[in-house]
Amino acid sequence: MTAAPDAVPEPPWRTPRKAVPARRQLSREVIVEVALQVLRAEGIDAVSMRRVATELGTGAASLYAHIANKDELLELVFDEVVGEVPVPEPDPRRWQEQVTQLWKDSHAALARHGDIARVALGTVPLGPNALRVSEATMALLRLGGVPDQTVAWAVDVVGLFVAANAVEGAVHVDRQRAGRDPRAYFEQVGRYLSELPADRFPTMAALAPLMLQGSGEERFVFGLNLLVEGLVAQADRARTTR
Amino acid sequence: MTAAPDAVPEPPWRTPRKAVPARRQLSREVIVEVALQVLRAEGIDAVSMRRVATELGTGAASLYAHIANKDELLELVFDEVVGEVPVPEPDPRRWQEQVTQLWKDSHAALARHGDIARVALGTVPLGPNALRVSEATMALLRLGGVPDQTVAWAVDVVGLFVAANAVEGAVHVDRQRAGRDPRAYFEQVGRYLSELPADRFPTMAALAPLMLQGSGEERFVFGLNLLVEGLVAQADRARTTR
DNA sequence: ACTTGACACGAACGCCGTTCGTTACTAAAA
DNA sequence: TTTTAGTAACGAACGGCGTTCGTGTCAAGT
Secondary structure: OOOOOOOOOOOOOOOOOOOOOOOOOOOHHHHHHHHHHHHHHHOHHHOOHHHHHHHOOOOHHHHOOOOOOHHHHHHHHHHHHHOOOOOOOOOHHHHHHHHHHHHHHHHHHHHOOHHHHHHHOOOOOOOHHHHHHHHHHHHHHHHOOOOHHHHHHHHHHHHHHHHHHHHHHHHHHHHHHOOOOHHHHHHHHHHHHHOOOOOOOHHHHHHHHHHHOOOHHHHHHHHHHHHHHHHHHHHHHHHHOO | OOOOOOOOOOOOOOOOOOOOOOOOOOOHHHHHHHHHHHHHHHOHHHOOHHHHHHHOOOOHHHHHHOOOOHHHHHHHHHHHHHOOOOOOOOOHHHHHHHHHHHHHHHHHHHHOOHHHHHHHOOOOOOOHHHHHHHHHHHHHHHHOOOOHHHHHHHHHHHHHHHHHHHHHHHHHHHHHHOOOOHHHHHHHHHHHHHOOOOOOOHHHHHHHHHHHOOOHHHHHHHHHHHHHHHHHHHHHHHHHOO
């Protein structure tokens, strides 16, 4: 507030210097956390860079000092979600039950977070939590005598199945979120299937009610059980030929 | 070109009436066909309303007279792709081989068209071609003695698996298209996995080379065989208890 | 000729991911 | 203490998206 000895008044045609608010500090953790909150509340379509930045009281460009791009953000969020998956203490007598439960828990964690599982389609999930879950999965399969090559592929393939089912379920949640009744959609589909010309689509017309039966979760468990049954058969065969 | 009797000259400050080119005629079929071409050449990200319209020599808004929205366009394109799937003449002695081949052919058709399979995640594919393939699938499963409820769910669940694998494969094609070498990506992943701390990730570190083994197609067939094995087991059990 | 409904289409809306250039801040070096 | 260098913060803008609105054109029916 001390005037310089040789200070001259500012010319009146100059724009006064804009008051700049204190810069807030960001971090990757904070960004991921807020993105996760938006995801939980409104689904993945709401997770834009601008939206996350707005929730943080800043601009989208500020996020780029901490994350490379949106893909990276989604990967980080995905791994955070996988962090909710509990991992069991391996028990050789219950490996089958345990690995099935681990896959169910993975599905449940993903299903709770809209279609974040889309992130897992096409990339190898390599975050710390994804690695933790994969390691536990593989250890259980190996414990059960599943051959190594089968273990290595099963983690990939069943993981893909888990993710696909989570995405599938999420689409219906999003539909509800958008004010559209999923039940109405399924009723519509059922009606359509039932009314298909029986001469061209006899099986579909006949089985239409069964196709509408059961929740997405039940279908997931059904498919998972098929996969596990196949894995068990491979383990048994490996023991027989050994 | 006949001047009106009381015609007065046009004031010179008026903009001359713009020459309007002949209106081109559009149709849903043409729009879908062009979208499919763009998809094949450049992947699904290139399929925007503007892009399709540009290829047709018009504006994006013109497409909305024939299709409700982009989702509908993609569904129509999806069904066109499924139209490439050949359907076998059912043979009771070879139902297992035939239904497996039908799923493989479905995967192949989708895999040839980038990640159009994303469309099948979350909606029930109900276009004429999808119905055709579903009917054939269900008829084969039923032929093999698979219980009806299992048939009804298997079409859904295995179809989802087929689509997920097609999406997964497509992501790597897109990566290549974007100038990034998928092989380099996998090498990087392999190196990372091999170098994981063996005390925390013993199984992953040990099996890393096996995880990189095999193509996406091989993994798909591996997983499909697990599913089919499970279905066969259910058919056998149904016969035993009948 | 006039009316009506459907199609064609430009302009614009609201949104997106990202880059570029500028400013602010802080730690290290001079 | 001042200067320098590097990094974080952030507004403006770029190029793009899906879609709607309003206007004009066209063809069929009255």
